[in-house]
Amino acid sequence: MNRFGWLYFPARLAWRQLVFDRTKLVAAICGVLFACVLVFMQLGFKDTLYASAASAPLKLDGDLFLMHKQSEAMWRPIQFKRSELMRVLGNPAVAEAYPLYLGLAPLKNIQTQAKRTLMVYGFDPDSLIFNVDSARNRHVELRLKDTVLFDEYSRPEFGPVRQLLEAGRNMTEINDYKVTIIGLFQLGVSFAADGNVITSDLNFMRIFPRRNLDDIDMGMIRLNPGASVEHVQAELKSHLNEFVNVFTYEELLRHEKDYWANTAPIGFIFGFGTVMGWVVGLVIVYQILFTDIANHRNEFATLKAMGYEQGYFVRVVFASASFLAVLGFIPGYLLSLGLYNLAESQMYMPMPMLISKVITVFMFILSMCFMAGLLAIRKLKDADPADMF
């Protein structure tokens, strides 16, 4: 048998046997499709979770960031003293340092009066902490008493804020404190916050009367041009109190992501779901291949008597597994594409179908089918022509 026939002939036989029994083929495809969709959704949710977790820090415009060691994530910070942050100004490489105040508080829907919790960011408007143009352009007005900017990408439960503002209705309450929405900016929701609001540090203290300017949630540091971030980070670490973390921009992003991946069990849950999808798919495909071999026992034994070697049947089984992987993956991918769009519209978080994810899931499904094939080939030894005739 030549090289081409080595794989082509068993693959063709596998294909002919697959399409011969349409009902079984459809059942098998459904099994793979199911696993495929499950894995796609789990990975999609996980990526969206991580991406959204990093959406706020991603927009922070600083070189180094201070956080209390016990702060698990930005949305649940532990406060530390403002004086700790101000000590960094003693380092000649540091150009400026600003405190960031964070708090979760209910915002009243202007239309329905219903309250829903969102994230409030308080900082000196002149510090331009958020690298979002629409926020930066309004920094002068933000200095006024009781003014806030509202995140346009917040969940719709907060009301059609853009239309309301255009209609002149801009008064609402945060934490039962009356504020005026003077404009919109764009950030995006996360698993921790359904919406976001930016306000000045002084207004923040009015919204949260029990907070004070001396207890800060985060510190943002900008360095002089040309300064080495790693170098200054090392210096600050050795000078500051032990209870603060000094993060670079990338470290902050990772810190936020790691919270969901490790501290909150959600990363684990999605990982677990992915593995379950793999296992369920494995069992289904194994079952199909196994009964297929059992049903074709007689035929395989006949071929063996004709002089076909064992390897040929192994290739038939693996070819079947590969066909099932491809045939299940294609509709699984299309269905997942639709579900991604649906999920995006429900979660208000981006859930992109990246090519890397498509490849990952396909490899996942292929490995699943191969594993099923590996388990099923044991059944081939039952096809012993000596016991059959």
Place this chain on the structure above:
Amino acid sequence: MSNVIEVDHLNFSFGSGALTQPVLKDVTISLEEGEIVLITGPSGSGKTTFLTIIGGLRQALHGSVKVLGHQFINSNEQIKVKTRQQIGYIFQQHNLLKSLTALQNVCMTLEINTTMTEQQRYDRAAEMLIAVGLSDRLNYKPDQLYGGQRQRVSIARALVGQPKIILADEPTASLDKQSGYEAVSLVKRLAKESQTTILLVTHDYRILDIADRVVELEDGMIK
């Protein structure tokens, strides 16, 4: 003239220890090239067992079994696989592949070891099916054929590779008298043309006249 099959003092038993059940006892027989030998005997006398040992499907440990010059006793699988490729098997049941057409079934023999092109294989297989009288059934699946037609497809499958030996285990058992006799005559006619040796197991006494020699097996012994 050389012996295509040479069996010497073959003993074979199923089971082990106290449960040992001897099935073949001191069997000695030789078949020359082109010879047609029928084995008859009551059910359970060991005919099928004998055939599976000659076909290299069952491992025997005592005696000598030489097929096409290869010793099968204590031989490795590789030698037997190679030898099997030169043997055409006709089974009691037709044993065709359900999902393949008659033509594709016959082609399976040619796909084992071939330098032929797809077209050449199809032509050869079609020729063979025409020879067994199925020119209008080339693309039928086994389900769409009658018993006699299926058996003729399996005869075509056994013969298309121009084997040196044909082993047939009660090929007429599932056929009526008329088609049974036709099938066996067909095997004989096609095999004689190419000097193929035939070892045919049957207890169908209607077809004894096609044989050069009839051997009777009783209780594992040749009478």
